[in-house]
Amino acid sequence: MKIFTLSCLMAAASLQAVFAQVLIAPETDMNSTVIPDTNTTTTESTTSDTSYSLADTSATSTPTILNSVQVLVDNNLEVGGANFPFIYLPEQRIALRGAASCSKLGELLYSAQSRSLPSVQKMLTQVAPNVTEFWIDTGASDSLYLTSCDTLVMKDGKATVKTGGSCLRLLPSLCSNVNVSGKVTVQTSLGRVTGARDAMGFRFQGIRYAQAPVGSLRFAAPVPVTTKWSSAVDATTPGNKCPQLGDLPGGKEDCLFLNVFTPILNAEDKNLLPVMFYLHGGSFTTGTGSDPAFNPANMASRGQVVVVTINYRLGLLGFLERVDAGISRSTLPGNQGVRDMLVALKWVQDNIASFGGDKSKVTVFGESAGGHAVRTLLSMPVAAKGLFRAAIAQSDPIDLPFNNVKTASTVVSGGAMTLLNCIDLACMRSKTVDELLAVQNTIVSQSIAHAPEESFLELIKPSVDGILIHNNFDQLIAGKDGGFVKVPMMIGTMKNEADGFLPSLGQSTPMPPTVMGATLATILGYQRAMVTIGYGLYPIDGSNPDGTREAEGLFASDYLWVCPTQFIAKAYAATNTPVYQYQFQRGYNPNRPSGDICATHVCHGDDVALVFASPSLMNNASTYPWTAADAALSRTVMDRWTAFATTGGNPNPAGDSNPAWPQYDGKTQSIYMFDTTNTVSTGGIRPQFCGFMDQAIHYDFQL
Template sequence: MNRIGRRDFLSRLSLATAALSIPNYARSSSIKPDEFAEVETSHGRIRGIRKGGLSIFRGIPYAGRISGDRRFRRPAPLEPWKGVRDAIQLGAPSIQPPNQTRGENEPRPAEDCLFLNIWTPGNDNKKRPVMFYNHGGGFATGSGGAVDQDGSNLARSFDVVVVETNHRLGIMGYLYLDEIAGSDYTGSGNMGMLDIVAGLAWVNKNIAAFGGDPNNVMIWGESGGGAKTSCLYAMPEAAPYFNKASIESGPGVRMIPREVASEMTAIVLQELNISPKDWRKLLEVPVADLLSIQQKMPQLLATRNGGRVGFVPGSFSPVVDGIALPHHPFDPSAPEISRNKPLMTGWNEDEFTFFAMAFRDTDALKLTTDFEALQTKMQTQFGADTKRIIDTYRQTRPKATAADVWIAVTSINMMGLGTLQIAERKVQQGGAPVYLYNFGYKSEAKVPGTDYAFGTPHAMDITFKFNNEVPGGQPGFLSGGRPERSDVSHTMAEMWATFARTGKPGAKNAPEWPAYNLTDRPLMRIDSKCEVLKNRFHDELAMWKSIGKL
């Protein structure tokens, strides 16, 4: 993330994400079903609901206990059950700060959180593509039950099976104990990711009974979910269980090195007054105390080298431990283990309007012609390069206001440059293709407290990809109320579903989407009218490369 909002990025991102309103389209759990749907799984029979041509199963356990002596370890074996188990209500999300999940009628967070949700047109033995989604929220918040990523419309409209998991987050999922706790805790710094792998393994074994094809699975995710997808793309244990991937507004190029993870563990022990030899006491610490340390970690690391590492700097997140995650996902190269797996990746054009709201940093949105004030504001982040950056963007955007330049610079710096590194390194690998996009549909909704429109902010793509911007729906908090947004949503969802089905994205109302290459660098710009752009941001990228940012 470079140096943007380093000390409080995580808490403010979570606050803003939780503030998103619950859209009317997703209020499906309160709808009475026409009937129930039953499926036999590897551990017992479950019952979901059948409504409007769709079967929905919520709160399916995919692995066993992770509390007690299983804290920070692999889950206990999942115990089979007798009779029919209801899969109608969401399962508990992972431990996290309060008020961060967005599921309707969702239970309180709990240690034992390994549940998944499935949306399918039918448990009819039809081999549909499986779209396995990783939720956002950095690596610290969120759940697979959030209403904006409800899978109903995506599954129904495009005949796919949608799966979403809950998995360990934050300190519960990424506290690195390998060096002090013995072989039972090997991979402890990646337990949150290994939970997702367990979910993928469950899907591989069971999804055929839900009308899905276990040999055609796409992993995808936005923001922190994009970074999770980056990690899965590089993890040996995940490799047998998916065939393609999409990394969206969350380029997980590098994760936490072992030495930084060790430092974070030492800080945790110090804060709890536990010596390394007494590490087992961690198994008895109340989760509220662990969560309190998690919240303070960015500040505790702020003056140390560790504070500059990771997808969300200073947070508990995947560790490059040489085993579960053998190397950084996309540094120095794309992972060889996924050479032959097609990839999509991209970002939203105005990502930073969301973060301006999240960071309560909206003063620059009021700037019009005062580029001197803009230079002063950007100086802390970009130092001696500030003037050159601003001059480049003014040359390529002669009609842009100072606020427009700020949003363009911070958006590509936060999400775009890492995304381009991923695309370039995937091309350099010479294996399966990579497809690059920019999401550019403009929302007229204003950033709270300003007259500046969100444009295409971070997280707005979620409802569009899930085909949840429905015709006649009420205006969204981020997406606004322009009627054409439903057509854009349908096209975008079709692109993703087509990629899940065939390994190449496409839609009826869009031009053919060429694979990315290092000659004319084509990308798909997704808007009311989609278009393929070549060598987009040529001058800006040349500048970013010259100052060592790309």
Template sequence: MRLLPFSTPRLRALTLGVTAALLSLPAVAANQAPTVHVASGTLSGLHDAHSGLDEFKGIPYAAPPVGSLRWKAPQPVHAWQGVRAADHFGPRCMQRAVFSDMVFRSDGMSEDCLYLNVWAPAHTHGKKLPVLVYFYGGGFIAGDGSEPRYDGASLAQKGIVTVTVNYRLGVFGFLALPALAAESPHHATGNYGLLDQNAAMRWVKRNIAAFGGDPSKVTIGGESAGSMSVSAQMASPLSKGLMARAIGESGAVLGNLKPRPRKQAEAQGKTFEHQVGVHSLAQLRAMDASALLKATGAKDAPPFDPTIDGYFLPESPKAIYRAGKQAHIPLLVGSNSQEGYYGALLNGKAVTPANYRAAMEQRMGKHAAEALKLYPGNDAKQIEASGSALVGDQFIAFATWRWMHLQHQTGQAPVYYYYFDKARPAKRDGSAGPDWGAVHSGEIEYALGNLDGNHVFAWTDTDRNVSKTMEGYWANFIKTGNPNGDSLPHWPATAKSQGGLLRQVIGAHTHTRVDHDAPRYEFLERIAPDAHL
């Protein structure tokens, strides 16, 4: 075969034609970063050829809350020129290292932390996929959207645009002061972290279509303080219309976790101002962020958490839910089988009925006899179960139940109530065996499909099957407002049955049961002013 010289017109024309054809094809995903256009400019992300996902990390959704913007409601993000790289997580918000199970992939720590992250199936332009916006836990003092347990890739592979959000924490997110209320156009103070979440939800409403998401099909979800945040967003008039459904994993701003009255929050803020030795808001804003953060770790430092501020929360969440003023959207909510541990009740003493009774008398005071009927302890096994139940109820399960119960009563939408009971397996390094129940936060990796992102535990086939079931429920609910789907055990909406409420037990043997724990929670609510809650 005779080769034609490259300079022949015929080959030159053929070469140009092939080149033009190649240029007209979509860019090879592995070699070109995906781009999207949002209201503030163009973003360039990352493409994962293995998962088929586009990832955009460190997207600013509000202006940096620094300088004069410290302790102000989030302000609009400034537009940028050209293409902004969204290829790594932004900084985590200011926080002390208080939780050993938190693993961060963030770009350091800073007050400039109002960023979110998006995982989306590739080539979804023009599609209208359901969206999950997830808020991290951490007691409103720690956490970050970069944590591997919140990674959005697994749900995104199921056709869901997944978003994690950073919001201000501790003193930076929840300081309340009369001077802050005086300068506020709404005469409100505190709740800046919750307002950050609201701003992120508004950003999603405006921009998520660029990632293939449907702004009318947004589910907000979270765990612990993130779950409390979801209950607060549902209660706030500022967030109505920004979400279509909600997921709450262990926590609510109700019951013993209700927000502080504004006067109390402002008094605590003044106490903190005195403790750090300043005499004006200007001086407080001028303080170094690290110094402020360090001061919150003092033994006598006041708490910094949500407030009934008259704006984001015009009244108590209890009053809002009781009156049916909250968002009327489907809710998937529940808690875990070991939210607390009996050892915290016995304080190192032997597991005996006498020691248990003494501990209950100390903790419950004049209500001890009634408490012992609801949380009996006649032998070691019963003490371990009842003691753990009481500690877990008083910590977070009671508040979660109160949210479920009020939404079921007045929410005008289905509620799906769960009880997660899969204990995590032994640790890979052999340092600890499995827990007897599902500890607080232990469900996150199962629900979001992120077992492989946690290298501490030796996950088993049973764990993977439980995760497949739980993530399947979550994905179906995000898509339709109903967790049920093919190959999953049927999960009925909460309804009265046999003197209790239907509740789904999710674990190695997922099934529906009738929950009869309401008397425990009604008791705790009734005695709250007297007991050490």
């Protein structure tokens, strides 16, 4: 008996040694996920096109290669609601190798206790519906994973634990997800990029997508990064934001970076996830893709999508042109910020598969000026061809048209050059960033006097340049000048979009009724303001101490956002291109002071938290109380955004108990109303008021 036992032990040891050799043999799939080996580190330098690096610092680890890795979380968007996160390794392996693969991530095989089974089965049904068995370890497996191993069995959508099975079968593995401070490296078309891992998935920040637009490249079209690098670059922290003033001034010209948030790495082609490409707002003069307010970790996790956020050039640095002064577009192209967006979208086409994304399933979305940027991309059927398949425009101030040559070249760029005493591009390139920002601020401050019909909110913005953009969006939808990018679109507004902008007109507190006429004249010009007052559709409630601002807010919301959005939706639907319209009747922004009119209204920007459920917000309860009702509305919103991206144009998630969202058409005019109880409205929004604007005073883009 002793001889038999000794023989068995020797055989087991020999078998274990063979398995160990298999485990440490490198896998050669160049699309593999790269997991740094924490036992061996070396300092590596970063190379790139020029003297600047492709990220802020260099990665410092020697990697070991694994195959596909997917982080799964039953994420209900509530505080502390990331339930039972685990990692799915779809590669089929014997149990010992599955355990070793988990170990490379600093994890163990998942214990799959009974309390976690509902969450586990929910996620596996979603991402691996055809897989029936997975390696786990409830503690009943033998320590060497040789003779008796645990598995989780899926049957008819239900998960059960099976113990005592053979360890030599080839099955996918489930790992724990508790060691969330590790790094991961992926192979892109240009070289390796190292990012970070957390409970929600993987994040890669500060990835350079174009050369630094400095020196001779200031005001030039972006130059994509094309030179390969040999050492992994560190993408664990955001890159520089673009120069700006505003609430958070600062930034550097070397700012063309993007960020990728993904729940999966090194996926097989059939498992690649939809991509959501976000464009930040900020009137084309402020903002950054790394703003914590729209950290997309929860969106990527819950929606099982890959989210990309980007920086693009802002202000004069992003929209300088002087065709009126004889400086050709071959020398000074204009729309530099728009060109940045196009290069970033092309980067996605070339590289997103390395981050688990499907380049054929890209949805562009953005809020405020980001929504305007989405409109801009839709207006470029040649330049944007094949770069995205669906679009979401949130709170785009659609009344504001693209700039014409007068505004873009003469008022904005010409005005700035005059203030700087510059007559050529060389002079403009010699100025400091601070000098450019100072004159930009002066030009914007004077904009109401120079071009009131175009500049109430965005003086600096994309222009009709005859190269990328050939006409305003309504004309392109009507079939003129090459048309538009015909993809499904989701578009909508907040109930009280304009109220938050009244302080920019000096109206931070209740105002006397006499101010109303001046406000209308500022937005419309004198003649159309008199017509509007004459129709009496926006009376001031004398019993309300804040009646003037209430009436002004209603008018400005209708004119700049609500009614032109409906006008465009109707025109879009008439081309037989799917369009879905919405309005938020409830938002999220708990930090409004009591005197702020938006403390009791649903204002511009109050949708951002509901779309993203940013962890930065949810982890700061003292400043941002996030209730179960907030989480419920956020789930409704986020699920529709990600369903739209996943399907390429249908915002109705499977198995959802909320009302179905019908496609908009000019007859029924169905609009989804996001609220504590979600509803579908028919017959359009505020038809009397929007009918007046459609027919009596028209919109700025029609003038």
